[in-house]
Amino acid sequence: MVKKQDTIYAAPLEQMVDFRFDEKVVDVFPDMIQRSVPGYATLISNIGILAAKYAVDNSHCYDLGCSLGAVTLSMRQRIKKQNCQIIAVDNSPAMIEKAHHILLADKASDIGVQLVCEDIADTVIENASVVVMNFTLQFIPLAQRQTLINQIYKGLKPGGILILSEKLAFADTNINQFHIDAHHDFKRANGYSDMEISQKRTALENVLIPESLEQHQQRLRAAGFGFTEKWYQCFNFVSMVAIK
Ligand SMILES: Nc1ncnc2c1ncn2[C@@H]1O[C@H](C[S@+](CC[C@H]([NH3+])C(=O)[O-])CC(=O)[O-])[C@@H](O)[C@H]1O
Numbered sequence: 528m529v530k531k532q533d534t535i536y537a538a539p540l541e542q543m544v545d546f547r548f549d550e551k552v553v554d555v556f557p558d559m560i561q562r563s564v565p566g567y568a569t570l571i572s573n574i575g576i577l578a579a580k581y582a583v584d585n586s587h588c589y590d591l592g593c594s595l596g597a598v599t600l601s602m603r604q605r606i607k608k609q610n611c612q613i614i615a616v617d618n619s620p621a622m623i624e625k626a627h628h629i630l631l632a633d634k635a636s637d638i639g640v641q642l643v644c645e646d647i648a649d650t651v652i653e654n655a656s657v658v659v660m661n662f663t664l665q666f667i668p669l670a671q672r673q674t675l676i677n678q679i680y681k682g683l684k685p686g687g688i689l690i691l692s693e694k695l696a697f698a699d700t701n702i703n704q705f706h707i708d709a710h711h712d713f714k715r716a717n718g719y720s721d722m723e724i725s726q727k728r729t730a731l732e733n734v735l736i737p738e739s740l741e742q743h744q745q746r747l748r749a750a751g752f753g754f755t756e757k758w759y760q761c762f763n764f765v766s767m768v769a770i771k
Pocket residue numbers: 548560591592593594595596597598616617618619622645646647648660661662663666667
């Protein structure tokens with residue numbers, strides 16, 4: 528795939544509008560996410576490896592907030608079980624439309640993929656061995672997060688895994704600032720200007736609500752997960768697993 532460069536915040540914007548996953552973002556999304564999320568490629572490939580370990584025959588694997596289907600493709604490539612179905616969900620019609628084309632071109636496996644355009648709050652999770660939310664929960668209103676995690680817990684089979692990647696906030700101001708600064712250095716090193724970094728930060732302010740690792744762990748435990756573990760961290764970007 529040819530990656531079109533993300534220049535959305537390169538020129539000064541007269542009026543800041545909240546960040547949305549619209550056609551403009553979809554058009555540059557692979558470039559945007561790779562230059563903005565430290566370790567994105569590592570996460571995608573290791574999520575495929577984790578999914579292959581926990582997927583079982585005759586079960587569903589969910590990719591919630593699938594964007595262009597990177598997690599789905601990685602799971603599809605790695606899972607070697609019989610009669611597994613991947614259900615990939617996103618509420619951005621532009622994302623789902625492009626994901627559809629990308630998935631059609633992928634002949635890597637015979638694992639079926641069902642692409643669904645809906646709010647993940649409405650997704651019925653059932654017979655699941657694997658559920659992935661790779662940087663999606665952070666966009667869900669705080670008041671809805673516990674209900675969603677509870678639904679995922681309920682829909683998982685015993686021994687099933689939730690893989691949850693999130694941008695974190697840290698309770699300690701100095702630690703929080705250290706990670707934010709390091710992340711901004713990462714973006715600068717990937718060619719984003721100070722203006723791009725600052726304008727996107729403002730656009731995300733009311734849209735991407737990060738929580739602390741402790742808040743995530745507490746919510747996972749409250750839902751019933753007995754085992755939770757952080758398996759990846761680079762600056763303020765982490766990925767956790769929770770096993771039923
Ligand atoms: N309520 C919602 N219901 C469904 N989808 C939603 C909702 N809110 C946001 N989204 C969708 O969640 C995705 C978040 S991006 C995930 C990256 C992907 N997982 C990846 O591994 O490439 C992360 C990021 O861009 O930082 C977007 O496609 C939104 O449309």
